[in-house]
Amino acid sequence: MIKSKLPDIGTTIFTVMSKMADEAGALNLSQGFPDFEVSxxxxxxxxxxxxxxxxxxxxxxxxxxxxxxxxxxxxxxxxxxxxxxxxxxxxxxxxxxxxxxxxxxxxxxxxxxxxxxxxxxxxxxxxxxxxxxxxxxxxxxxxxxxxxxxxxxxxxxxxxxxxxxxxxxxxxxxxxxxxxxxxxxxxxxxxxxxxxxxxxxxxxxxxxxxxxxxxxxxxxxxxxxxxxxxxxxxxxxxxxxxxxxxxxxxxxxxxxxxxxxxxxxxxxxxxxxxxxxxxxYQNLHIFYEKKRDLFLKRITGSRFKPVKCSGTYFQLLSYAAISDKDERTMAEYLTKEYKIASIPVSPFYSDQRNNNILRFCFAKKDETIKKAAKILCRI
Ligand SMILES: Cc1ncc(COP(=O)(O)O)c(C=O)c1O
CATH class of the missing domain: 3.40.640.10 (Type I PLP-dependent aspartate aminotransferase-like (Major domain))
Structure with a gap:
C-alpha cells in the first residue's frame, strides 16, 4: 500500500468544471483560458x-x-x-x-x-x-x-x-x-x-x-x-x-x-x-477592460450581483438573490440545467466556506460573452 502525501487533495476544480462543461455541452466560462485566436x-x-x-x-x-x-x-x-x-x-x-x-x-x-x-x-x-x-x-x-x-x-x-x-x-x-x-x-x-x-x-x-x-x-x-x-x-x-x-x-x-x-x-x-x-502587451488592459464592461452591461437586469473586479479576467457574481444552494452544487446545477459553466469560489478556501459566489471567466470572444450573459439573464 502506498501512503499518499496529499491524501485529501483531489482533481482541481478547474479540471472538474471544464470536464463537466464538455459533457453537458455547456458554454465554458469556468477555467481561465481564452477562446479566441492567438497572434x-x-x-x-x-x-x-x-x-x-x-x-x-x-x-x-x-x-x-x-x-x-x-x-x-x-x-x-x-x-x-x-x-x-x-x-x-x-x-x-x-x-x-x-x-x-x-x-x-x-x-x-x-x-x-x-x-x-x-x-x-x-x-x-x-x-x-x-x-x-x-x-x-x-x-x-x-x-x-x-x-x-x-x-x-x-x-x-x-x-x-x-x-x-x-x-x-x-x-x-x-x-x-x-x-x-x-x-x-x-x-x-x-x-x-x-x-x-x-x-x-x-x-x-x-x-x-x-x-x-x-x-x-x-x-x-x-x-x-x-x-x-x-x-x-x-x-x-x-x-x-x-x-x-x-x-x-x-x-x-x-x-x-x-x-x-x-x-x-x-x-x-x-x-x-x-x-x-x-x-x-501595453494595451492588454484595455482589451480586457472592454470585455469586462461588455459582460457587466449585458448582465444588468439579471438577478446576479457583480463583485467589483479591478483586474484579471474573472468576474465574481453573487447568486444570493437566486438560490441558497452551496457554490459547488450551484455551479453544477447551472452547468447541467442552464448550460453555462463557472467556478465555485469555495475550493479557494482551505475550509471550503460558502459565500454564494461564482467566478466567470470573460477571456472570451464577444459573442461568447453575449451568449453567456443572455443565459444568466434567464436564471
Ligand atoms: C493566480 C495564478 N497563478 C498561477 C497560475 C498558473 O499559471 P501558468 O499557467 O503559467 O502555470 C494561474 C493560472 O490560472 C493563476 O491564475
Whole structure:
C-alpha cells in the first residue's frame, strides 16, 4: 500500500468544471483560458524558430535572448534594473516557478502565510515540502487585505508570505499602501515574499499594478512570478518566469534544474521576438477592460450581483438573490440545467466556506460573452 502525501487533495476544480462543461455541452466560462485566436505573428515566430533548427535543450535558466526581452519589458514597466544573468529564470509556466520557489525555501515545520481565497497550487506545494500553510482571509466585503489579521498570524516559524495581485479568483488588486505595508512587515518579521503576478498586465479603471519589483527594499526579499500564458493568450504553452535577487535565484534554480531543467526552446525564441515589441502587451488592459464592461452591461437586469473586479479576467457574481444552494452544487446545477459553466469560489478556501459566489471567466470572444450573459439573464 502506498501512503499518499496529499491524501485529501483531489482533481482541481478547474479540471472538474471544464470536464463537466464538455459533457453537458455547456458554454465554458469556468477555467481561465481564452477562446479566441492567438497572434499569427507569435505563432510564425515559434514555427520559424523550429524551422531554423532551434529544437534542442535551451540553457537551464532560459534563453538569454528571452531573458533580455523580459528584462526590457520589466525595465519599461517597473523600472527594474536587475541582472539578466543571475535574477531571471524561465520556467514551465508560473506553476513551476511557484513550486520551485516554495520547494527551495520551505523546510519541514516552516509556516507560510496564504492569503485566502487562494489559487489552488500554493497549499499542496507548501505541504509537499513539510511546510505548514497558515490561511489569512481577505475581507469578505471587498476582498481587500486585512493587515491586522496578517500581522496576528505571523509567528517565530513564519518563513514566507504568498501574495497574488491582481487576484484570482476575486479580481481585487493591492494598492501602493498595501505594498508599503507589506515591505514594512516583511522586513520587521524577516519574511520571504512570493508574489504571484501572473495578471500583472490585466488591471482596470486606470489603476497601476503595484509589483514587488517597484519597491527596492521589498525586492531584496521577494520572488515575482509571471506567466506568458496570461499575457499572450497562450495558456497551453506553459511558459512563465520568476524574478528574484541572485541569492534567492541560485537556490530556486537548484530545484528548477531537476524539476524541469529547461523550457521549450522554439517557444522561448518566439516569445523573445514577440515580447520585444511593446505594442504586444501595453494595451492588454484595455482589451480586457472592454470585455469586462461588455459582460457587466449585458448582465444588468439579471438577478446576479457583480463583485467589483479591478483586474484579471474573472468576474465574481453573487447568486444570493437566486438560490441558497452551496457554490459547488450551484455551479453544477447551472452547468447541467442552464448550460453555462463557472467556478465555485469555495475550493479557494482551505475550509471550503460558502459565500454564494461564482467566478466567470470573460477571456472570451464577444459573442461568447453575449451568449453567456443572455443565459444568466434567464436564471
Ligand atoms: C493566480 C495564478 N497563478 C498561477 C497560475 C498558473 O499559471 P501558468 O499557467 O503559467 O502555470 C494561474 C493560472 O490560472 C493563476 O491564475
Amino acid at each position: 499569427r505573428e507569435l505563432i510564425a515566430h515559434v514555427s520559424n524558430a523550429m524551422k531554423q533548427g532551434h529544437n534542442q535543450y535551451a540553457p537551464m535558466p532560459g534563453l538569454l535572448f528571452l531573458r533580455k526581452s523580459i528584462a526590457n519589458s520589466l525595465k519599461d514597466t517597473y523600472n527594474w534594473n536587475g541582472d539578466i544573468v543571475t535574477e531571471i529564470t524561465v520556467t514551465g509556466g508560473a506553476t513551476e516557478a511557484l513550486y520551485s520557489c516554495i520547494t527551495a525555501f520551505i523546510h519541514p515545520g516552516d509556516e507560510v502565510l496564504i492569503i485566502e481565497p487562494a489559487y489552488d497550487s500554493y497549499i499542496p506545494a507548501v505541504r509537499l515540502s513539510g511546510g505548514v500553510p497558515v490561511p489569512v482571509q481577505l475581507n469578505p466585503e471587498n476582498f481587500s487585505v486585512q493587515w491586522n489579521n496578517v500581522e496576528e498570524a505571523i509567528t517565530e516559524k513564519t518563513k514566507m508570505i504568498i501574495i497574488n495581485s491582481p487576484h484570482n479568483p476575486t479580481g481585487s488588486v493591492w494598492s501602493k499602501t498595501d505594498l508599503i505595508k507589506l515591505e514594512q512587515v516583511a522586513i520587521e518579521r524577516n519574511l520571504l515574499v512570493l508574489s504571484d503576478e501572473v495578471y500583472d498586465r490585466i488591471i482596470f479603471d486606470g489603476l497601476q499594478h503595484e509589483s514587488v519589483l517597484r519597491f527596492p527594499e521589498l525586492r531584496k526579499r521577494s520572488m515575482a512570478v509571471f506567466s506568458f500564458g496570461k499575457t499572450f493568450h497562450v495558456t497551453g504553452w506553459k511558459v512563465g518566469y520568476v524574478v528574484a535577487p541572485d541569492y534567492l535565484t541560485s537556490e530556486i534554480r537548484k530545484v528548477h534544474q531537476f524539476l524541469n531543467f529547461s523550457v521549450n526552446t522554439p517557444i522561448q525564441y518566439g516569445l523573445a521576438t514577440y515580447l520585444a515589441d511593446i505594442n504586444h
